[in-house]
Amino acid sequence: MKYEKQGQTNFFLEMEHHQITAREFFSPTLLNFLNKNFDLNQMIILYFDTQNHFLSWVNQEGLLLDEEKHPYRQIFSLDPVRKVVYTDALRDHLTYFNTIPRLYKSTDVIPPNQYDSDPYVRFIQTYFQAKYSVTMAFGINAYIQMTFFKEAEKGDFTDEEMQHFSEIYAYIANSYKNFKKYEQAKIISEIKNHIIDSGEKAYLITDDFMHVMDCNKEAELCLQDILGPSVRNQLEGEGVCGWLPFLLSSGEKEEEGDKVRIRMIQNYQFRIYTYDRSYSNRIIDRYHWITISSKGSRKHVEFTRNLEPLTATEQRVAELMYQGLTYKAIAMRLVVSYHTVKKHVENIYAKCGIQSRYQLYKWIESREN
Known part of the structure; x- marks a missing residue:
């Protein structure tokens, strides 16, 4: 040496x-x-x-x-x-x-x-x-x-x-x-583009180790309403947020494809999305982006069962996905296997020309209004 x-x-x-x-x-x-x-x-x-x-x-x-x-x-x-x-x-x-x-x-x-x-x-x-x-x-x-x-x-x-x-x-x-x-700054920018496209007003972005990487003022106000004014110090610091494990935990093992979860806390709805950055060495760094809306403020969609070109079963699966159910929960609701649900989702994405649950939300809302 x-x-x-x-x-x-x-x-x-x-x-x-x-x-x-x-x-x-x-x-x-x-x-x-x-x-x-x-x-x-x-x-x-x-x-x-x-x-x-x-x-x-x-x-x-x-x-x-x-x-x-x-x-x-x-x-x-x-x-x-x-x-x-x-x-x-x-x-x-x-x-x-x-x-x-x-x-x-x-x-x-x-x-x-x-x-x-x-x-x-x-x-x-x-x-x-x-x-x-x-x-x-x-x-x-x-x-x-x-x-x-x-x-x-x-x-x-x-x-x-x-x-x-x-x-x-x-x-x-x-x-x-x-x-x-530098890499995480690019990831945050990419995630923000998704959030802007969604039209959501309140959001925060976290990594998988309970650190808040970005949070806008609207989300801060929602969190202060739930957790009190002290939450601001946690959002501005670099330490671990003690309340994030409760928010991010699903209560069950997350299956492939279950990339969006909905949590209701007091009068707020949290939509939790996952964002994975994969590397050739098989390491996967996971991030989350979370949107917050007050109960009743989110646009309500009246399903008309006219979501062509989907079949009746595919429409039902799409509706349950829109409601935030995981693949496992949809399988239990429809009394079918997890893999059957996954196959329906693949067909839905192919027919609608989309690649994610978020894109499915936007597709449904555009058809129903």
């Missing part, structure tokens, strides 16, 4: 450009930057979901998604480093915006008297021809980890090398923080 002044400067400049132009931040491009500037050529990025399920890994050769024969499957349940990384991340509520170095040496995690026989050590010897590792943890619940390896003959990572890794971590973490802020 080399850590020269010029390499440090070049890496900083490359990261500054990468955080603005990258479609996906943790990628082979990042590995190439590290190799070129610091001669780090034994490394890998592993991706997990926020519940610690393995998704994929990437090295300089490219991406390898999880599948039955993936090498990491044989070690995942026995990986002591990952267990410590995940446990610490949950305890510390790790997010995208952490910039404090989180480094884990394998020799600090695994006891010396067990090290040579540990399954993790045997695994990195087999697949990476290495005996020692250092792992950096990033993102929600540490769902991204970068691991660097070192051969047995070169010895364990020194204190000086760990200091260099701390500095590299800071470069990466600050660039990732800026990348996520």
